[in-house]
Amino acid sequence: MKDINQRRIESHLASLGRCIGPSESHRDRVLEQVSRNLQRSNTQRRTTHIAVALGLALLLLSPLIASVTRRVRPHQAATARQAQADAIRLSETHQMSFDWALVDVFLQYRERLRP
């Protein structure tokens, strides 16, 4: 009798359990959310991989870049003596005054600095 009563309650509860479940749209919502989430995490992972690869490449190439930049000498500015010598040469060649030749020399220097 005791067991019968217990089983009665349990069968009531079991029948209640059978009618509880997810709504019809739940499956689609969950799968869509999962798909979006996986795509986002894949993109993040790929971005991280690329960033790490670039960092490593930069680390490996940095000695090479350093040696290349050391070889390239920066443009050195003309000294006053050099400017005067160039101006004298120009004035003698073109038969012009030293002042104007100096102006021309400076203009040439400026042109040379432009990229």
Add this chain to the structure above:
Amino acid sequence: MGDGRLFSKKLDKWVRTAHHRRVMAHSIHFNCQIHQAAREVAQAKVASTRTYALSRFYDLTAERLVRFAATITRRQHDAEDAVATVMLKVASRPELLMRADQPWHYLLRMVRNESLVVVRGRSRISSIGAMAERLMGRSVDVVEKDDERQVIWQALESLPDDQREVIVLKVWEQLTFAEIGEVLELSPSTAASRYRYGLEKLTQKLERSLGVHYASSVVESGRSEAVS
């Protein structure tokens, strides 16, 4: 007369043992199925194939998980949210289930934790949430149609959380008290006593609501099962 009682006792014990064995076999089979489904999710590397693998995992477990979550959250959409969060976790880290000895128990624990998080979060914004639900016309009740089921659900809902969880795991998931103890992090004897007290309260409530006469000695039979 004495022989008849002895025979009845032996028969009852045999029936219980047979039922217990059947339940255990089903539990082992179900755990294997979950392991297999989790392995398939883990093996799928592309997002689309992993989503497909997860759909199979969902079909295998979601109904029972939502049912369990609903008894904690007491709301359909909260239960669904908790299960959705668990599904996302499984999709991103299926190895968690592959590593577990009892993946079904592990999943139940995950759903329980997520449901408790949902419940805690809801209590903070309960008034706003209730107002929004009314405005949006969203379903609050888990069971709506059937009157009798509604009454049983309300009786179950009115039980203390700890007793309700044990009853649900015992009746719906057919877990043993040792397994329930593992899921809820209790000792088996505590799970058994909660089941007994919960069933006693449920009997009284249903007796009042449905007018069905259940013997008060249900408690004693619950005790004998706990011992067995």
